[in-house]
Amino acid sequence: MGSRNPVTWLGSPTFPRAARETLRDTQLRGNLRHATGTIRAKRADAVSELDDWEQLRRAGEAIKDDVLSNLDTYLVQLEEAVTARGGVVHWARDAAEACSTVLRLSRAAGASEVVKVKSMATAEIELNEALAAGGVSAIETDLAELIVQLGHDRPSHILVPAIHRNRAEIREIFRREMPDVDDSLSDDPRALASAAREYLRRKFLSARVAVSGANFAVSETGSIVVVESEGNGRMCLTLPETLITVMGIEKLLPTWQDLEVFLQLLPRSSTAERMNPYTSVWTGVTPGDGPREFHLVLLDNGRTSTLADTVGRQALRCIRCSACLNVCPVYERTGGQAYGSVYPGPIGAILAPQLGGDMHDPHAASLPYASSLCGACFEVCPVRIDIPEVLVHLRSQAVAAKGRSAESSAMAAASWVFGSHRRYEAAQKAGSLARFLTRDGRLSHLPWPGSKWTDARDAPVPQAESFRAWWRKNRG
Amino acid sequence: MSHSSGAPDAALPGSGRRVALFATCLADTLYPDTLRATVRLLERLGCTVDFPHEQTCCGQMHYNTGYREHAATLARRHVAAFTGYDAAIAPSGSCAGMVREVYPGLVGDSEIPERTYELSEFLVDVLGVVDVGAYFPHRVTYHPTCHSLRMLGVGSRPVRLLSAVRGLDLVPLPEAETCCGFGGTFAMKNAETSTAMLSDKMHHVLSTGAEVVSAGDNSCLMHIGGGLSRMRSGVRPLHLADILASTEEAPWAPATR
Ligand code: SF4
Numbered sequence: 156m157g158s159r160n161p162v163t164w165l166g167s168p169t170f171p172r173a174a175r176e177t178l179r180d181t182q183l184r185g186n187l188r189h190a191t192g193t194i195r196a197k198r199a200d201a202v203s204e205l206d207d208w209e210q211l212r213r214a215g216e217a218i219k220d221d222v223l224s225n226l227d228t229y230l231v232q233l234e235e236a237v238t239a240r241g242g243v244v245h246w247a248r249d250a251a252e253a254c255s256t257v258l259r260l261s262r263a264a265g266a267s268e269v270v271k272v273k274s275m276a277t278a279e280i281e282l283n284e285a286l287a288a289g290g291v292s293a294i295e296t297d298l299a300e301l302i303v304q305l306g307h308d309r310p311s312h313i314l315v316p317a318i319h320r321n322r323a324e325i326r327e328i329f330r331r332e333m334p335d336v337d338d339s340l341s342d343d344p345r346a347l348a349s350a351a352r353e354y355l356r357r358k359f360l361s362a363r364v365a366v367s368g369a370n371f372a373v374s375e376t377g378s379i380v381v382v383e384s385e386g387n388g389r390m391c392l393t394l395p396e397t398l399i400t401v402m403g404i405e406k407l408l409p410t411w412q413d414l415e416v417f418l419q420l421l422p423r424s425s426t427a428e429r430m431n432p433y434t435s436v437w438t439g440v441t442p443g444d445g446p447r448e449f450h451l452v453l454l455d456n457g458r459t460s461t462l463a464d465t466v467g468r469q470a471l472r473c474i475r476c477s478a479c480l481n482v483c484p485v486y487e488r489t490g491g492q493a494y495g496s497v498y499p500g501p502i503g504a505i506l507a508p509q510l511g512g513d514m515h516d517p518h519a520a521s522l523p524y525a526s527s528l529c530g531a532c533f534e535v536c537p538v539r540i541d542i543p544e545v546l547v548h549l550r551s552q553a554v555a556a557k558g559r560s561a562e563s564s565a566m567a568a569a570s571w572v573f574g575s576h577r578r579y580e581a582a583q584k585a586g587s588l589a590r591f592l593t594r595d596g597r598l599s600h601l602p603w604p605g606s607k608w609t610d611a612r613d614a615p616v617p618q619a620e621s622f623r624a625w626w627r628k629n630r631g
Numbered sequence: 632m633s634h635s636s637g638a639p640d641a642a643l644p645g646s647g648r649r650v651a652l653f654a655t656c657l658a659d660t661l662y663p664d665t666l667r668a669t670v671r672l673l674e675r676l677g678c679t680v681d682f683p684h685e686q687t688c689c690g691q692m693h694y695n696t697g698y699r700e701h702a703a704t705l706a707r708r709h710v711a712a713f714t715g716y717d718a719a720i721a722p723s724g725s726c727a728g729m730v731r732e733v734y735p736g737l738v739g740d741s742e743i744p745e746r747t748y749e750l751s752e753f754l755v756d757v758l759g760v761v762d763v764g765a766y767f768p769h770r771v772t773y774h775p776t777c778h779s780l781r782m783l784g785v786g787s788r789p790v791r792l793l794s795a796v797r798g799l800d801l802v803p804l805p806e807a808e809t810c811c812g813f814g815g816t817f818a819m820k821n822a823e824t825s826t827a828m829l830s831d832k833m834h835h836v837l838s839t840g841a842e843v844v845s846a847g848d849n850s851c852l853m854h855i856g857g858g859l860s861r862m863r864s865g866v867r868p869l870h871l872a873d874i875l876a877s878t879e880e881a882p883w884a885p886a887t888r
Contacts, residue, residue, distance in 0.1 A: 162634030170821065171820060171821050171822075171823070171824070174821065174823055174824050175823050178721070178823055178824065178827050249674045258787075263882070306680065327822075349829055363732045478640065483810070484809050484810045485824055485828070485830050486823055487820075488827040488828060489824055491826075492722075494708075523697075523815070524816075524820050525819065525821065526817065527777070527810050527812060527813065527814025527815075527817045527825070527828070528695060528777070528814055528815070528817070529777035529781070529810035529814070530777055530778070530780075530781035530782060531777075531808075531810070533780070533781070542743065546824075547694065547695055547697065547698075548634070550696060551697045551698070551699045552697075552698075553697055554697035554698060562696075563698075565677060566693060566698045566701060567693070567701065569693070569701075569706065570698070570701035570704065572687075573656070573687040573688040573705055573708075574687075574705070574708065575687075575688075576684055576685050576686070576687050579656070579687045579688075583660050586660065595859055599861065604819060607818075607819045607822040608818060608822070608857070610820060610826070610827065611822070611826040611855075611858060611861065612824060612826075612829070612854065612857030612858045612860075613858075613860040613862055614855045614857060615661045615662075615853050615857070616661075616662055617660075617661065618660065618661060618662075620658055620663065621660050622654055622658065622659045622660075622663035622666040622667070622682075623659055623664060623682070625663055625667070627684075630682070631682075631684075
């Protein structure tokens with residue numbers, strides 16, 4: 156073992172460094188401002204239609220917490236139910252195990268090409284790259300995912316991975332990468348969609364193996380649920396002979412009835428729809444209907460160690476709706492790629508470092524700081540993950556992993572000063588001497604690290620007299 | 632309402648209440664005017680205001696940056712400094728939020744968190760006033776700070792208070808609930824991203840044509856105001872307390888230095 160967890164991209168710069176680049180991308184800024192602004196408003200409308208939204212959120216939280224505290228029982232139950240219905244369950248400790256299982260199964264089915272339903276779990280383990288290395292090519296069938304794949308690009312959003320691209324760019328990618336595409340292809344969204352449809356239809360009809368993720372798995376019945384908008388998922392899940400599903404072990408729901416809660420929470424939070432266009436549910440195999448072989452790969456890849464953290468484990472409640480990305484003021488400006496992980500935005504900032512499990516990695520350690528702690532994410536999260544609480548918790552871990560630094564010395568010094576009101580008052584007096592730095596009532600240039608502030612903002616001018624000194628003189 | 636000062640008047644909403652001013656280290660050091668305004672306002676409403684000298688910093692910066700142990704030490708200090716008062720009132724949503732929402736997990740059992748209020752909460756919920764007798768003849772827009780909004784849930788209280796101020800022309804701020812990009816050490820650690828957020832906030836403030844941008848937190852105002860000042864925009868950041876303390880007899884005036 157000991158291989159690197161691919162949940163964070165190898166060689167990623169720290170968040171502030173990556174953001175410095177992406178903030179300059181005017182196309183990205185424009186796309187995201189427009190897209191997130193639109194979906195934010197739509198989500199708010201979709202949610203306000205339900206009087207019991209808060210109860211639904213609490214129910215979602217409670218069901219997922221039950222799953223997480225009884226994961227051992229529910230997983231075994233799921234395995235039994237899937238096996239009883241003719242499926243085969245595989246357990247994968249990490250990305251490497253999961254990838255080699257899928258590769259082995261694809262080869263055994265005689266496939267040199269597999270079609271894929273959009274899936275975060277398979278992106279997390281970099282399955283496509285692993286399959287390619289083993290001589291099997293994976294074809295993404297979700298439109299946005301296909302754009303990312305054909306563009307040899309990285310995803311930047313959980314739900315709309317190509318949110319950073321415009322239609323002129325998409326046309327270019329299609330003309331360059333899609334075989335048999337008409338050179339006169341226009342950038343009209345409908346023309347682009349139909350070019351993709353033609354390309355994909357050939358793939359659907361010829362593929363012997365499909366690979367999917369799962370939105371939910373019902374342990375009581377062994378049923379797997381995939382929700383989607385384009386119908387490509389339905390094709391993948393029904394046409395090929397062999398279906399391989401890779402699923403994080405936290406995706407469980409105890410009973411069929413629990414779907415009632417989640418099939419309301421997910422679409423409204425995710426696409427602002429009352430109900431998603433396609434909901435596919437299957438249980439093992441059904442002779443004469445759909446795939447003849449079904450394999451379920453249960454993926455850990457850092458989840459059990461995340462589960463061991465009593466504060467951080469709530470991140471495992473996530474149903475990947477992407478509502479937290481869409482409301483995040485940081486994400487809206489930096490875009491998803493700045494996070495250097497398949498999980499961007501607020502959920503990425505708490506999930507990627509935990510799954511990766513290495514706070515000594517400067518990139519991972521920078522992610523929990525990629526937030527102003529404004530709390531907009533917690534407010535919308537359908538399973539009530541207190542993302543700010545987890546961010547601050549992970550910051551403590553980052554500080555502990557880093558050991559002594561200029562910052563930790565400054566923090567210790569500040570804490571010592573604040574530890575006595577006399578020392579504090581003496582420091583206030585010393586600070587007031589800095590008044591000589593000001594010109595015309597403004598403080599526009601401070602030495603580093605204060606320059607990080609004054610690069611763009613004037614600093615407040617120190618006061619001749621603190622409030623406490625005034626109070627003592629006049630009121631004390 | 633009338634606003635006589637001097638001897639406690641039993642008819643005033645705050646009569647008989649002995650409250651502690653939770654000054655916050657930021658305002659104590661950099662914005663003493665806001666604290667004097669808070670004291671004037673509370674006393675005008677009949678409260679007896681005390682300033683516990685032992686208070687320094689609530690520990691929020693340490694806590695939010697990942698220095699939990701330092702924060703816990705400062706939190707215990709803070710709790711000791713405020714013991715014995717009916718209420719601790721902070722002209723800050725984020726410092727009040729730190730004490731009320733974070734302290735329980737940091738210092739264990741204590742009455743201080745539930746007795747800590749952000750100014751607008753104390754005025755509206757405890758004293759039961761919306762019209763505090765203020766006068767402020769200026770065009771104002773209001774930025775609801777993230778922690779007052781989402782940690783404390785102050786909702787429309789500040790806007791209701793401002794709406795009752797005589798002479799005040801309140802202009803709604805577009806995308807008001809979006810963070811200004813301050814976030815404590817975030818503004819330093821992710822300075823570029825913070826600046827990108829700030830520039831959008833300033834754009835919206837300027838679009839209102841207001842002369843004054845107000846908020847319940849001097850920290851966020853330091854950020855928004857610092858950007859507006861750099862642009863020489865001519866828009867003044869001013870805390871809610873400074874506006875509510877202003878009366879016809881003693882109207883707000885910029886401090887002379
Ligand atoms: S953290 Fe919550 S809001 Fe964000 S993607 Fe997961 S479920 Fe959705």
